[in-house]
Amino acid sequence: MSHTSPALEIARTLVSYPSVTPVDAGVQDWIAHRLERLGFTCTHLHYGEVQNLFAVLEPKANTNTAKQGRHFCFAGHTDVVPPGPEGRWTHPPFGAVVTGGRLYGRGAADMKGNIACFIAAVEQYVETYGPPCAPLSFLITGDEEGRAIDGTRRVLEWLDARGPEAMPDAFLVGEPTNPVCLGEQIKIGRRGSMTGHLRVQGKQGHVAYPDKARNPVPDMLRLLAALDALVLDEGNAHFEPSNLEITTVDVGNAAENVIPGDACATFNVRFNDLWDAETLAPHIRKTLDEAGISYELDMTCSGESFLTAPGPLTEIVAAAVARETGRTSALTTGGGTSDARFISRYRPVVEFGLVNETIHQIDEHVAIADLDTLTAVYVRILTLWYA
Ligand SMILES: [Zn+2]
Known part of the structure; x- marks a missing residue:
């Protein structure tokens, strides 16, 4: 050269x-x-x-x-x-x-x-x-x-x-x-980007006494399954379909004989111009609500499409x-x-x-x-x- x-x-x-x-x-x-x-x-x-x-x-x-x-x-x-x-x-x-x-x-x-x-x-x-x-x-x-x-x-x-x-x-x-x-x-x-932090509150306890505890993991799995099954749209002439990815699932539990007290998960949605933060967040909450499980959710949008x-x-x-x-x-x-x-x-x-x-x-x-x-x-x- x-x-x-x-x-x-x-x-x-x-x-x-x-x-x-x-x-x-x-x-x-x-x-x-x-x-x-x-x-x-x-x-x-x-x-x-x-x-x-x-x-x-x-x-x-x-x-x-x-x-x-x-x-x-x-x-x-x-x-x-x-x-x-x-x-x-x-x-x-x-x-x-x-x-x-x-x-x-x-x-x-x-x-x-x-x-x-x-x-x-x-x-x-x-x-x-x-x-x-x-x-x-x-x-x-x-x-x-x-x-x-x-x-x-x-x-x-x-x-x-x-x-x-x-x-x-x-x-x-x-x-x-x-x-x-x-x-x-x-x-x-x-595409736009929105991140959700999801939390399910349970009650910690001994695995041998499940009636005295409330395990948040099965509830979290049901919520995540609902999110994973969500089809947001089919895309359009200029954009691929919007997509939701689950990025972490955490209970922070180091013990195998303890039912964890709470479970957290994070997901990210890359969305096309059929959505914006105003329409997407309620749609995701509605999807979670349909599972009939109580949860906490924080959603932040780092950029619209x-x-x-x-x-x-x-x-x-x-x-x-x-x-x-x-x-x-x-x-x-x-x-x-x-x-x-x-x-x-x-x-x-x-x-x-x-x-x-x-x-x-x-x-x-x-x-x-x-x-x-x-x-x-x-x-x-x-x-x-x-x-
Ligand atoms: Zn750069």
Whole structure:
């Protein structure tokens, strides 16, 4: 690999900052300086212990061709998940080692590599065409892999408070969306996520005297069987069927001669746009009520489902991906949640980035060829968007 790759050079620098949520380690300052060289105005937004960056490149003041409704924003996160047990990595997690045509390191694919492609693409675009005819911005957060409370959500509130002019008109989130090859999948929505904590209260006692105790385990099993049998829907044109998974069942009982005092279970529902938190929670309670067993249930929704309907944004991204990768992407809504769930409350958003095969794993890596192709995709998106 002897050719120079601007995206690789940027990605290596980004990966070398150990920015495990919520630590920034200086990575956003580095990005801000790099963008300021191109004429971006950078605002650092600190909320709680989280650092965020909003950078915008305004069109030249005397441009009378400025286009309304054409402010495009690249969105992403500089925080990474912890590297895991020391010594398990073949190459140091923040060493940014390049070997065998790949860049290794925590965040290489999720998602510093993608941010490097954003930057390389914007540099190439501005060097070739000059500043675009409408604003172009970056929304970078340090709180995506964590609780996602003081990150993208807060920056959007800040933008919203500054008035409709300030809010970008369309967003591309650079999450790694492709299972194996670049160009397979563009995400145009996501399922919602709701977690339930279920508890059945019994009465502890000796197994030899069951009449003096009340065993919560059979009741819990009946409730869980009812949940497991629940068919929420059949899915629709853009979404798979909603799904409920039981994730833990706990009685915490270390003794074989004791009837436990209570039983707990946790389940998670990934739901499509046929449901929201308001309709799903009562439906689940009704299902449990029908079992005729008394229980306690807490349900929390960490994100509603959303869908960006096919339109100019999805068409431009799909066209750019097809042109540069030679693949026709599926427009999907699968996978976990991302910060796109916050953006979708304000503006159309799609997600397209690198291959996600090794994200959050030991030896996370990305193909250098993919960094170059993704940069070309992003340049193509900019030329189509600002045409
Ligand atoms: Zn990510």
